[in-house]
Amino acid sequence: MALERRGDGPSACLPGVGRFLAVLAAGCVGGRIGEMGTGVGVGAAWMASAMPVDCRLVTVELDPVRVAAARRVFADDERVEVVHGDSFDELQRRAPFDLVFVDGGRSDRAVELLRIGGRLVFDDVTPVEALPADSPYRTNDPKRDFFFTDPRLVATEVVLPDLRNSLLVGTRVR
Ligand SMILES: C[S@@+](CC[C@H](N)C(=O)[O-])C[C@H]1O[C@@H](n2cnc3c(N)ncnc32)[C@H](O)[C@@H]1O
Structure with missing residues (x-):
């Protein structure tokens, strides 16, 4: 199966993404984390x-x-709130966050959800080396363009250990 892009994306993040999110979440002492697109709670479970x-x-x-399924997962964890609604609108009401995982809904204004120093993570990116030779994403990728041209972010791409998937991570500096 070609993994260049996967339609609406998988309903759960990959283990390598979950592990990366867990590393960032572990540093959020006294902090607040937002997730856009819960799915059934896999990424949230990594972070929690x-x-x-x-x-x-x-x-x-x-x-x-999916909201009902995720609420069952976190029924005994009062640190986690599963909200039913549009991800950007609901997180905007509760901003700012120390970490936001963008995995469903409008992503173009996601930087606004961060405090200065907060971190943004996008997944479902394919490393350039894993793309077919004729893929248009080799030269023009809206996700990378967004991350690497926004002056509020210091950003990088992290290739996962499977070498077939990567994620984008940025820290808000202004
Ligand atoms: C890739 S899945 C999320 C996986 C989850 N983050 C995880 O790591 O397990 C994307 C989810 O975003 C949800 N979604 C799409 N648009 C949304 C929106 N505007 N607001 C909230 N959720 C949305 C979809 O219903 C879907 O469940």
């Missing part, structure tokens, strides 16, 4: 499993069935 006891996670999902 690692984040300090005084950290809070708000994750937002449009699909009510």
Whole structure:
């Protein structure tokens, strides 16, 4: 299967992404984490499993069935709130965040959700070396363009250990 792009994306983040999110979440002492697109709570579970006891996670999902499933996952964890609604709108009301995982909904204004020093993560990116030779994403990728041209972000691409997937991470500096 070609992994250049995967339609609407998988309903759960890859383990390598989850591990990376957990590393960032573990540093959010007294902090607040937002997730755009809960799915059934896999990415949120990675973050909640690692984040300090005084950290809070708000994750937002449009699909009510997935919201119900994720709420069951976190029923015993009062640090985690699963919100039903549009991810950007709901997180904007609760901003600013120390970490935002963008995985569903409008991403173009996601930097606004961060405090200065906060971090933004996008997944579902294919490393250039793993793209077909004729892929247009080799020279023109909207996600990379967004990350690497926004003057508010210091950003980089992190290639996952499978060498077939990567994510983009940026820190808000202004
Ligand atoms: C790739 S899945 C999320 C996976 C999840 N973040 C994880 O790591 O397990 C994307 C989710 O975003 C949801 N979604 C799409 N548009 C949305 C929006 N505007 N607001 C909230 N959720 C949205 C979809 O219903 C879907 O469940």
